[in-house]
Amino acid sequence: MASLRTSARSARAIFAAARPAFRTQMRTMASVDSAAPPSPTVSPSRPVESASKTSTVKEPAADSESLIKTFNIYRWNPDEPTSKPRMQSYTLDLNKTGPMMLDALIRIKNEVDPTLTFRRSCREGICGSCAMNIDGVNTLACLCRIPRDAKHETKIYPLPHTYVVKDIVPDLTQFYKQYKSIKPYLQHTDPAPEGKEYLQSKEDRKKLDGLYECILCACCSTSCPSYWWNSEEYLGPAILLQSYRWLADSRDQKKEERKAALDNSMSLYRCHTILNCSRTCPKGLNPGLAIAEIKKEMAF
Incomplete structure (x- = not known):
């Protein structure tokens, strides 16, 4: 029992001696926490980009693998009768666009210029809605492949010698x-037998x-x-x-x-x-x- 009392007194003496050092260490840690946080480490290969103000997803910039092609499209608005028809140019990255001309037109309308007007429906060469003149040939935009030659600018007009409703929409x-x-x-002249088809x-x-x-x-x-x-x-x-x-x-x-x-x-x-x-x-x-x-x- 005497030895246990001696060891308890020794422990209290050790803690009492260590208390000033412990308090000093706590003050040091508090001062570090209240200081400004360190700036993040910036990797030279990936610079920090500011967040987009309009979207939570930022599309990466064009890189060396982009294939940029220009589309020149006939534009005319009946609501502006004094304005003459004109050709308007649009550029798209073909690596982010479907293979057909209709894919390019839909992407232009959805992402670049919502005022562009054209007809389309089935996208399978069945309805005939997207008929237009592409690079001098009357064809269906949904069946016409986009030439991969980026230097060649594609020209798109409405069907020739037709009245135009708007842009590349012909009046049929x-x-x-x-x-x-x-x-x-x-x-x-003779009706079919009731309930029978014409054979x-x-x-x-x-x-x-x-x-x-x-x-x-x-x-x-x-x-x-x-x-x-x-x-x-x-x-x-x-x-x-x-x-x-x-x-x-x-x-x-x-x-x-x-x-x-x-x-x-x-x-x-x-x-x-x-x-x-x-x-x-x-x-x-x-x-x-x-x-x-x-x-x-x-x-x-």
Whole structure:
């Protein structure tokens, strides 16, 4: 017991002797905590960037791998009738853009200039909405690949020789009036048996290949010089291809009436076999051949 008391007194003596040093150390730590925090270490390879004021995600700047391409696009606003049409330039990094022209147009509208106006819908070459003139060729923007040559500037116009609604949106009112005029549907003198469809053999159905695929994009008609000068009366390649589609359909019973509607100097015979229509069709169809087949049926 005596030894335990001696050891307890020794411990108290040690703590009492160490108390001044402990207090001094605590004051030193408090003064360090109240001082200004040290500046962060800056790596020379990654400089500190200020936070964006408009977004929480900052897009990195263009690097040596960027592929910058210029697009010159036709602009005209009907709300400014005194202003002349103009070409406006936009630049995009192709490495951040989809492969098709429509991808570039959508990115320009979404990220660069929301006033740019154009038509588009399916993005799959089915609807025909995005027909326009790209680098001198009538085509569909969704099927036209962007050339990877950054030095070549792409030029985009509305379909030629059409009235313009705005920017690269053509007015196709006359085009669809002509389509309606050929009665693009099956016509019968005898009604089908109730609850039955109109039958067609495989051979007769095959005759419609290369005709029914037309999507009425108007690329062929607006590339035809004859249609440029006579669009009020000449039906043009697209409508004549559609007309032959119904003449070739074995289920239709109004073939003579259809041919009679074409038997004049303007509707059909303004075709001079220039064949721009067959060259430019984005679906690979041959309107020139369809027109020749109509002429053959009219002659024999």
